[in-house]
Amino acid sequence: MNSIQNTLLLISHCRGIRAAKLRKLYAFDRSFSLLQSLKPSEYQSLGLVTPSYYSAFSKDFTSLKIPDIQTSLEKQETRFLTILDPLYPDLLKELPDPPLFLFCKGDLGLFQHRRSLGVAGARQSTQYGREALERVLIPLIKQGFVIVSGLAEGIDTAAHAVSIVNGGKTIAVLGGGFQHIYPSSNRGLANEISNHHLLISEYAPHIRPQKWHFPERNRLISGLSSGTLIAEAKQRSGSLITAQLAMEQGKDVFAIPGRILDRNSDGTNELIKDGAKLVMTAEDILEEFYGIGLRASGNYEE
Known part of the structure; x- marks a missing residue:
């Protein structure tokens, strides 16, 4: 996976993230260039994290290891797709609020x-x-x-x-x-x-x-x-x-x-x-x- 996918994979496993706010960020930053550079405190200042969950989010963001998450998904035979993946469903891209990532099992x-x-x-x-x-x-x-x-x-x-x-x-x-x-x-x-x-x-x-x-x-x-x-x-x-x-x-x-x-x-x-x-x-x-x-x-x- 590239750096963008790795960032989204990490975020998907962090507590307190506001998915709806994250989707709004994607609406004007389709390359996720901003997302890749954010520090935990900046997620809070941009409203991407529920305030009461900031400590939990910060802990997850800094302690979770992407290779460990990838290994866990592989053991569970689970695919992680982002909206930038060619396998991501075209129909969902047409939604006003498409999910930025999906976990999938099967065909x-x-x-x-x-x-x-x-x-x-x-x-x-x-x-x-x-x-x-x-x-x-x-x-x-x-x-x-x-x-x-x-x-x-x-x-x-x-x-x-x-x-x-x-x-x-x-x-x-x-x-x-x-x-x-x-x-x-x-x-x-x-x-x-x-x-x-x-x-x-x-x-x-x-x-x-x-x-x-x-x-x-x-x-x-x-x-x-x-x-x-x-x-x-x-x-x-x-x-x-x-x-x-x-x-x-x-x-x-x-x-x-x-x-x-x-x-x-x-x-x-x-x-x-x-x-x-x-x-x-x-x-x-x-x-x-x-x-x-x-x-x-x-x-x-x-």
Whole structure:
């Protein structure tokens, strides 16, 4: 790795760094020339470090050894990509706040796949939601779509599983480091994805997931996708944040309708009222993307 990558690798493992501030710095210093010359105290003066964490940041910045971090990542079969790396996903570069670095396990070639669909939904999903999701996703998977989701309980888990079982490919975006898979019940699924698909996070492996990480993760789910499908969602749910982020990114938003008496359908039905594409079959999504459905191509399966 070059000096810029080494600096970002070190920073990624330091406590107290303000990632959002770091991204703003990148907005006017694309070469990271300033970042490479900063002393710990200057990180504080520029607001790049949370004041209460400055002592911890300074200790990490001066004591952590880059070769040790690299060796640890290699043992964990984890790749470290920066935004300057040619393997970094082009779709994320289009975001107003792209992650400056990513930790990855698995097939990096999935970043360059032309067809991708983000999926979000209720953690306490219903049988209806899971069955409706399968009905929509299976034909898309057979058409070569990569399914991108967040490895959460419920709809996220179902989306990854449907893709794997049906011979497709999937990307899981985490809200914490690889050493802290959340929920813990999905460790087996995460292992399967890291071995045969792609597992990514913008957090170093040792970092535990925090509440505020998940909205940040959601922007990557929508950012890596051509469009985002919401399968089930209550009002004011994280899934609606994903939908809003997709809209802000100029991406298509799709929603599966539900029963008006079911709280899990309040959010999706509201999205449809507000202009999201109502989805009952895979064809509804393909028509929006390409102007032609599976029936027209002769490949549609009920």
